Amino acid sequence: MIEFVSRISVVCFAASYAVALVCEGSRLLFRSGVRGAAMVGFAGAGLVAHTLFLVWRAANEPAVPLSSAFDWYLLASWVLAGGYLWLTIANPRTPVGLFLLPVVLGLIGAAEVSSRSPFPQSPATQIWGAIHGSFNLAASVAVAIGALAGVLWLIQAARLGRKQPPLRSFRLPSLERLAHTTERTLAIAAWTAAAGFLSGMVLNAVNRQRGLLETVPWNDPVVLRMAGLVAWLVTAAVVVRVMGRRADGPRIAAWLSLVSFGVLTASILWGLFGTTRHGVPPVRDMSETSEAALPRAWPTPAAAARPASAAAPEATP
């Protein structure tokens, strides 16, 4: 069993999700009596493999699952994959996977190009790091779910506006439910992103005090993009709240949720391919540092095998 679990790779569950996505796409082409079972089967198998992979890493790598960019992305995709499975079982005729699974696969792809090396931590910063990572994770998941609700709202509204009956295998939730979800998730995303940013500031201060990580300056790309994301999400949440009493409020909310997802995606890409001092150990001559004073860093064999440019931990969004 242990040998089996140790052999699970990212490709295993990514492939399962990809097959589930193909099944979702086939809804638009033909009817099938076994497709629903196949979708749930593949997504379920993927989620089990995904879970085992994370558990294996938690058992064999210290300080996971939020301690490296790689684990952060995988955890975010795991939450969304679980959400997809739950929504598909609860609403089998709603094609949520068409919109959610690409995000899941995108996050897995982002994980693949991120560093697997954990951020250097001490017990003090571990807590703040976990809070920072968890809030950012919650904000990202909320933005993704809000975007899903927003795009479904626009599709449903277009169908109702064209006065067409719903497609048999493409049933969408009501506008009321979708608008409610969009508004809620935007508010949650704004609050959690702001909390993530503030906890990041605290973490930065602790790091500076203890010299665990290099202090992230205010003009660091990660700080700027996170500040931009928070500002955008808060603005969007306020606009949606204010517009809620207007007849076109739900439409505006749907568009804002989509733009929020775009901003989040841009932020992630910037984090993946940009340069930053976020999560980077202090530059010092390691030979002069005593063993006790060193921050705990646990590079994985995979990270160690990477080229030097990729070994530096990337920032979480």
Next chain:
Amino acid sequence: MTLAFVGGTHRTVPLALRERLAFSAEQAAEALGRFRERFPGREGVLLSTCNRVEFYAAGGRADVPPPPPEQLVSFLAECRGIDADLLTPVLAGDRGEGVARHLFSVAAGLDSMVLGEPQIVAQVKQAWSLAQESRTSGPLTGEMFQAALRTAKRVATETAIGRERLSIPSVAVADFASGVFERFDDKRVLLIGAGKMAAETLRYLRVAGARDVVIVNRTAGRADELATRLGARAGRFEDLSAELAAADLVVSTTGATEPVVSPELFGRAESRRGGRPLVVLDLAVPRDFDPRIGTRPGVWLYSVDDLAAACDANRKSRQREMPAAVMIIDEETQRFMGDLHHRSTAPVIERLRAGWSETGEMELDRLFRRLPTLDDAARAEIRQAFDRYAAKLLHPPLASLRSESRAGPPHGLLDALQRLFDLKD
């Protein structure tokens, strides 16, 4: 042939004659009682709905065939006091496999006025229950009706023939209003006018959970009357603007020749709505709502033509499912007829088994007399060996009989078996 049927539907029997031919539950029970007396040893089931009257009959044993369709026509005419000559040209009849195929199509809703409508399944079930209570149902009709219900279930689950809605009120509520609102129990429904279509639409809305219903009509008395009947509240027509401001869903069915709700009137209501979405089902011809209202944000306006187009699309969608449904009917008919034909071989198989068993027993007796020293265990072992040997020898002819039964009654094979093994009745 052990099955027979006669019947007429909305397609073949004029309404006036169909009304005279229709059976109430009591009349159907009485007719079945009369059938039992007139045709002893036969089975019969009477299916009478607003669109069809059909009588299914089956023979008892092989030598008791069911009454032929001509006799069934006379029987129905006699039961309803109609001249048989009036019925003969409009009623269709069939025997054998066609009877099962027809019943399966009826149960699956393929022969209904509204293709794929599900109510017919319950009516078929009721007809069979009534026959059971009247003691005219038997093993043959029992199996046939069970197979019909199984077929209906397969068609309903394996095809989408009954899934799309076809009536304007049902499409309006299920495909459009439900697309906007998640629930209706917290919504205000406003009926403008007291037309029949409004009451029908309200029925679907009630099923969906609507509770708060207001009816306004130019004639206040008519609104009061309908409100009492439908468990709603009557409003004043003069307060239409205020009612529009409070409503979430409007069903309008007045007979007015000019739009009842102009953009100006709606504009006054809109400013007090607080941005809530409004679904308007304008089922009146000419329309009650000015079409320009439908361009306002948050307003989802559907006219009769919009809904009729959706119904038509759904109807075409059902038609596309027909080949798949017919395939299921064919499969189930073949399966049922195969089983039925196989049943007809039962007496021959029984005699064959009995003959072999008798011969075996005689041989065993002789053997045991010649070997008196055998103990009980040895005797039981020898007996088992004889039984296994007989079963293995019988297997090929029985398998051939089952195989032949799928294509039709295996008369040739049965005859050959009877002659080869000297099987006498």
